[in-house]
Amino acid sequence: MKRTTSRRAFIAAAVTSGVAVAGCSQLQGSTDGNETSATSPTDDGSGTPNGGGTETQDYHYTDRGSVLDDFEDLSNWGTIRGTQIAETNDVYKGDQSVRVKNPSGGGAGIFRAFPDGLDLTDQDLSIAGKLESPRPGKLAVEVIAPARSDHLVCRRYIPDTMDDWMRIDLGYTGKRGEPDLSNVQEIRLIVLSDDEPINFVVDDLRTIPKPVDSGRVLLSFNNVRASHYDIAFQELQRRGWSAMETVDPDEVNSNNALTTGQLREMRDAGWDITSLPSPNTPLPELSTKEQRRVIKDTKEYLDLKGFTDGKQFMTIDSDKFDRETLQVIRDHHEYGFTFGASPNTVPPVENATVSQVYGNDLNGSARMINLAAQYNQLAVITFPDIGPNSPVPESEFMQLMNIIEDWGDNLQVVTPSDLLEMEQNL
Template sequence: MDGSVAGDAERTVSGPQSAHLRAGATDSRARIARRFERPIDISDMGIRLSARANRSINPYVQVFDVDGNKINFRAPIRGGLSFQPFDFGISKVGGSPDLSAVEEIRITVWAGEGQAVDVWCDDLALVERSETGTVVVQFDDGNLTDYSEAFPVLEEHGFTASTFVCPGSIGADGKLGLSELSELRDAGWDVASHTVDHEHLSALDEAAQEAQIAGAKDWLVDHGFERGAEYLVYPFGEYDQTTLNLADRYHELSFAGGYPGYGRPTNRHVIQRVSSPDVETATRAIDIAAAYDGITVLFYHQLTANSEPTRSAFASTMSHLADRESNGDLRVVPARDLESIVV
């Protein structure tokens, strides 16, 4: 069964009302659709939707061409926030969609068996894509393998990356020390913030969150990493409204989990990333960026012979990325280069 859709004049971003999609515990989904009298051309555009939800969920914006081929766009929406603009990445391509002849757009929310969800949608917009596909490589937690394993692989291809570190663990066993961080910085890497102690930010009050966020930035600036100090990754990908407000106060860009291939970011503090992808997942995410002139951010943790993915798998992914770059299909940039294309 489908859920319900109603206008809500009390919750809105622009215009007189938002669309309130509700899927009850006995509903499989809620959906709203727009079919165009004449096909529209969105071939150079990404999808942005302002939304809020009562719990965390990953809704779809589905785009269908005149022959029924489609692209499923998705974005993770955290529950309990005020309206936020979310840039939707690509989760699935069905057939060979012609984005110059789009006939229908649907917003669909799947509730999950025995669960209910309320999602408010407003200001569905088309956003310009970059002139070419863009891929960013990142590493979380400040593991020593960023330097010992990833750095040589990336240097071989002329790529740089970003390492997001926690000052509370700098120099600990298996973690990067100041000498490695300085060498990475001098090689063009961004040394950026993962907060002081890698806490679950949404479980902390405002003062404690600010101590984690501001404290890490202060440490980075004090130790010569001013450039990377402008960028933040939320530990565990978790954030609430307080986190977003603090991120906006202290940082230029902030990153969370999500999907590949989105257009120019419109929300600088919820930039999506693909988590620890194996070769198949990473290759697909890279190819989506190339095919649709989208942005794909790949991030990794520790790289060893037994990690997921392994160092060998990471090297294979970077070889594929280098092939696509050398063919002129995309560019590989550090996090700081995203600042110039944020809408």
């Protein structure tokens, strides 16, 4: 009983501590407290764009949900800091987006009020964004529900290599007070910097219905470390859970790594054995042709070894990608996973950049798990090596597993295959 009480106290503390304010709140002198380090032709894959746009665009559109604002009319949007202008030359969808700039840096953003209240109780938000400066950086979205003392925030990390539009699932990374999502009075879109000029564009803000009434957590284990079998697999078997393992073929059967036999045992227990293409050069520094070869070769290795379900999914090595990388991922895989420092919608709207958080940050991981459970979203937690002299001590790993279990029916452990099945049944 003492152990459970301690864990529940940790749950409560992790949700509220240091995550209260982000975005324009920070412009007023507060801090988010939710920083996560920034150092860190179709095959049988995931389809093609299904939306509109101009003839010169080939972005990955979605028809899920409803358009909340297409930014064709900016009369409802006010400026927090910096300037906003109608952008007609760099558009994600339709004829116009909105560009927000502040050459002096510090912060820039826009807001829209909903005087009659916006009900997001059973809906998430998704937006298309392009961050030109700072890079890397984070797009912050605040949901004021109904006042500044009661709001939620999403902060999504965008790497320096991403030079174009991407769709962003707005999973909540922090909250203040007791937000009432049935009465959202304002939405704020903000980028912060340390004096670096700010320049970003957003478009196609959508509401996405929640198809589930509980949260989801996906546990990812990175690059076939032996501890993933010795510690993680044994523990998850005891709890009746499955997970995903990412595979660089050059690491399998090497020192302190998983063997092919262990990977097959994990597969047979319900794990997805997935792709981790790991070229010596980051993917965005390769030509599109070479990116395609590397990604396809790793997938074919999994297929030859019998991991036919897991081959549908890929994790982006070193969290570096550009527009070409994402297109190749969509051509060959159903989902791509990368560091984003935030949860996701269930199932993800943007399939090529499903956001992960690092499991070696105990407090940050616990916070994302707890918020996902509270707001029926998806937290993907990725683990490197586990154990003594490793990034994740075994005791902290067990603590996170206990936190997940304590949520009971309010939080389900899933695999990428589970998410894909859910998406296909929408």
